[in-house]
Amino acid sequence: MPESFSRLGSWVFLAALGVSLTGYPASARQNGVRIVYDPPKNSAHEAIHRTLHEKRILERIRDELDGLRLPRVLTIKTTGCDGEVDAAYEASDTTITICYEYLAYIQELGRDIPPAGVREGLTPANYIAGPFLEVVLHELAHAIFDLKKIPILGREEDAADQVAAYTLLRLGKGEARRVIASVAVMYASEAREAPPELKSFANEHSLPAQRFYNLLCISYGADRQTFGDLVEKGYLPAERAALCEEEYRQVKYAFERLVAPHLKEAKKAGR
């Protein structure tokens, strides 16, 4: 069982919501993961920078990966990107970069949480935690694919989405529901705001609307009880829903075979 990833998600999310983490076993051990919070170049990003710093979200991810044997130091960096809205893993310098611009963009997308979102306990203020966690897990998936030479069938961007979604779904029913809802709100807002042009189909990522349906499908496939209303309310078409349990099983099998053993290795060596 990929306990490392599931506990990681849970702690990070609770931390992001400001829940006390007394008793969290702070690790003094240094591993191959380096955290950098660059000071923002744009003063509009100062609040985001401060929040990330205070909540120590990335430090907790580093602690959770403690002991993971990496061939090179992995840097996870939040930084100003001169207006570019981006988050990426760069293999040449083994660095995950999350731009403050990307986080500001996520926050902007959440400004109109729909009524359905309110029922999930989502507000514009707390909604950013889910998408932030999702993007970090997505980029971490790229890094682990690369550094651990994990074979990938299908498009790597879809595989990274699947690893992130699978991890988020292990948060436990209530939390998983809220986090998945917040990420779904982000994709839905993106899909609404930027309808695809022809060249959008050439992008290495699936379209926001596809990522929305993929996320709903894997969630419904994982837990029909918790996510059953997605079909009842028509968010996930019944034709796709019929395939979701099998889609989830396929992701689970690949994750457990290819990714989880490395995380167990981290857990064994780290604590």
Ligand SMILES: [Zn+2]
């Ligand atoms: Zn990616």
